[in-house]
Amino acid sequence: MNSVRNFIRFSNRNIYRKGFHDLRTCWYGNHYSTDETSKLNIDYADIPIERIRNFSIIAHVDHGKSTLADRVLETTGAIKPSSGNAQVLDKLQVERERGITVKAQSASLLYNYNGSDYLLNLIDTPGHVSRSLSACQGVILLVDANDGVQAQTVANFYLAFGNDLIIIPVLNKIDLKNADPDRVAKQLETLFDIDPKEVLKISAKLGTGIHEVLEAVIKRLPPPHVERDSSFKALLFDSWYDRYRGVQSLVYVQNGQINVGDNVTYYHTNKNYEVKMLSILKPEEVFVKKLVAGQIGVICCNMRSSKEAHIGDTVHKTGTPVEPLKGFKPVKPMVFAGIYPVDQSQHVNLRSAIEKLALNDSAVSISIDTSPALGQGWRLGFLGLLHLEVFTQRLQQEYDAETILTAPSVTYKVKLKETKQTLKAGNSEMYITNPIHFPDHLTVEEYYEPMVLGTIITPDRYLGAVLTLCLEKRGVQRNASNIDNERVMMQFDLPLSEIVIDFHDSLKTISSGYASFDYEPTGFVSTYLVKMEVYLNGVAVDELSSIIHGSRIDTIGRRTVLKLKEIIPRQLVQIAIQAKVNGKVIARETLKAYRKDVAAKLYGGDITRRMKLLAQQAAGKKKMKMVANISLPRETFIDVLKK
Numbered sequence: 001m002n003s004v005r006n007f008i009r010f011s012n013r014n015i016y017r018k019g020f021h022d023l024r025t026c027w028y029g030n031h032y033s034t035d036e037t038s039k040l041n042i043d044y045a046d047i048p049i050e051r052i053r054n055f056s057i058i059a060h061v062d063h064g065k066s067t068l069a070d071r072v073l074e075t076t077g078a079i080k081p082s083s084g085n086a087q088v089l090d091k092l093q094v095e096r097e098r099g100i101t102v103k104a105q106s107a108s109l110l111y112n113y114n115g116s117d118y119l120l121n122l123i124d125t126p127g128h129v130s131r132s133l134s135a136c137q138g139v140i141l142l143v144d145a146n147d148g149v150q151a152q153t154v155a156n157f158y159l160a161f162g163n164d165l166i167i168i169p170v171l172n173k174i175d176l177k178n179a180d181p182d183r184v185a186k187q188l189e190t191l192f193d194i195d196p197k198e199v200l201k202i203s204a205k206l207g208t209g210i211h212e213v214l215e216a217v218i219k220r221l222p223p224p225h226v227e228r229d230s231s232f233k234a235l236l237f238d239s240w241y242d243r244y245r246g247v248q249s250l251v252y253v254q255n256g257q258i259n260v261g262d263n264v265t266y267y268h269t270n271k272n273y274e275v276k277m278l279s280i281l282k283p284e285e286v287f288v289k290k291l292v293a294g295q296i297g298v299i300c301c302n303m304r305s306s307k308e309a310h311i312g313d314t315v316h317k318t319g320t321p322v323e324p325l326k327g328f329k330p331v332k333p334m335v336f337a338g339i340y341p342v343d344q345s346q347h348v349n350l351r352s353a354i355e356k357l358a359l360n361d362s363a364v365s366i367s368i369d370t371s372p373a374l375g376q377g378w379r380l381g382f383l384g385l386l387h388l389e390v391f392t393q394r395l396q397q398e399y400d401a402e403t404i405l406t407a408p409s410v411t412y413k414v415k416l417k418e419t420k421q422t423l424k425a426g427n428s429e430m431y432i433t434n435p436i437h438f439p440d441h442l443t444v445e446e447y448y449e450p451m452v453l454g455t456i457i458t459p460d461r462y463l464g465a466v467l468t469l470c471l472e473k474r475g476v477q478r479n480a481s482n483i484d485n486e487r488v489m490m491q492f493d494l495p496l497s498e499i500v501i502d503f504h505d506s507l508k509t510i511s512s513g514y515a516s517f518d519y520e521p522t523g524f525v526s527t528y529l530v531k532m533e534v535y536l537n538g539v540a541v542d543e544l545s546s547i548i549h550g551s552r553i554d555t556i557g558r559r560t561v562l563k564l565k566e567i568i569p570r571q572l573v574q575i576a577i578q579a580k581v582n583g584k585v586i587a588r589e590t591l592k593a594y595r596k597d598v599a600a601k602l603y604g605g606d607i608t609r610r611m612k613l614l615a616q617q618a619a620g621k622k623k624m625k626m627v628a629n630i631s632l633p634r635e636t637f638i639d640v641l642k643k
């Protein structure tokens, strides 16, 4: 939904500039344009609960979610129909204004159906589908009529289904020559028991069938279960940092109402704030005096740190306690990666970029990390791979930050044997994200690793290759079913550590790009882990150590020493490369000595050329890091960590 996001950002920037948005007038068919709405001056808080619908669009990547969102915004008159390059223009302007921090992608839309105004809240929280769903009564399950059901379609369907949401199945891209809506509708029936008669067929690109989608939202979804007469209670489901206003909380008002000037308490932090501003996103921000039950809106209350806005928290009026809403779970990062500036002179810039982005994302954990090889950097923790991808992409796109990202690793859990110390500490469990903190195996009672349920959809001709890959990655097959004559869906229990690095790429390679994958975490299971250490000429190199599964000792040990042999440049001394587990050597290679004098062969000849080459060689050496009296190029660490 980039274009929606860009639109919102763009609009909000203008609000700061102008102090208020300006609206113009026009009318399209049976819905209002932005301008018509303003003319009629409809206060969204006056719309009765029965005429509110809260929904989200869920789809596999590239199935057309942003395009449909744009068409919905246009059809409801929230934005003008794009004139081809309108979004591109917005985008460029946004790019120029770096540091714009609004990231909400939700919109409150007005749609006139059968003579009545309906408030349709389109909700999206990029990178966190489950957050959006907590504020919805239903979803549009959008599926490409050419591509068919994919892994994310399945994962999203079950997420919505598990949340008791109504699902509106919609097939998109019916304009494509190869679209086969009947085949895809059949897949939906086979997999999810969806009646083909309920399936809508649209082209988001051409704008075909958009009214039918909006009517289905009104007819099929229930209004929110909320009360306007009780004490104020709202669900915080997204937040972001604004450099002028502090933390903005996007809330779904469950009960009662809130006014500017009221005092509110955030239940789990138990902190109080005065409400300074309230707004709704249309999607441009419009300031309002109050928010009432059923609405989605933004609370601005001088909150300075995003750590105070816990997603899933309940907001209530200070002094009027309420039963907190369900769904609050403190988030725990599951996937970790080290991040370093490419050039240490960029350290300050990168720090500021990471801090700014983290202000917008309270789920990211940050700790300082130093590596003799990569310099000063950070170890960042994410909720999952998608979260990591979104964060690092934004870092690059929005802050132009050139970084080295180490291979992702996961959190392991260890139960220590009972000793005086563990009894005294009252806790024998520890979580480990960095091999350096891996405890001695003699002190450990049990190891645990995080698991996921992976869903793979593939054309059946790649079935064998996919199975082999999953088994190699220690996967255990849960089930398999045909979704039509050519495609199979399979589910596997897989260790998270096995899918964080190159699983997705390998899957795409073996299936010529046709297989799709998605996963959901399922918790920790008991396992057998070891710490593999790397020694160069008898000295342990901490950065090269890793936590691995006991069954992989030989394979990973061999692979690591061979790779190091390949990437460490030969030096004046011979180098013994050893991989060790619990002090025992499991693999060894020797790198022969070699004098790398690039100028040696230039007999006689031009002395300046010789000097120049020797200078280049010296400069090259400076970039090397000395570890165990051996100079290692920085790339060694990155390449080894990348696997």
Ligand SMILES: Nc1nc2c(ncn2[C@@H]2O[C@H](COP(=O)(O)OP(=O)(O)OP(=O)(O)O)[C@@H](O)[C@H]2O)c(=O)[nH]1
Pocket: 001, 002, 059, 060, 061, 062, 063, 064, 065, 066, 067, 068, 172, 173, 174, 175, 176, 202, 203, 204, 205, 206
């Ligand atoms: N032919 C055709 N192309 C479409 C249609 N809807 C979307 N597309 C194209 O499909 C591609 C992906 O569309 P997006 O709307 O960006 O898809 P998305 O699901 O938001 O993608 P992500 O943001 O990556 O998740 C774009 O090139 C669109 O132009 C449609 O109805 N017909």
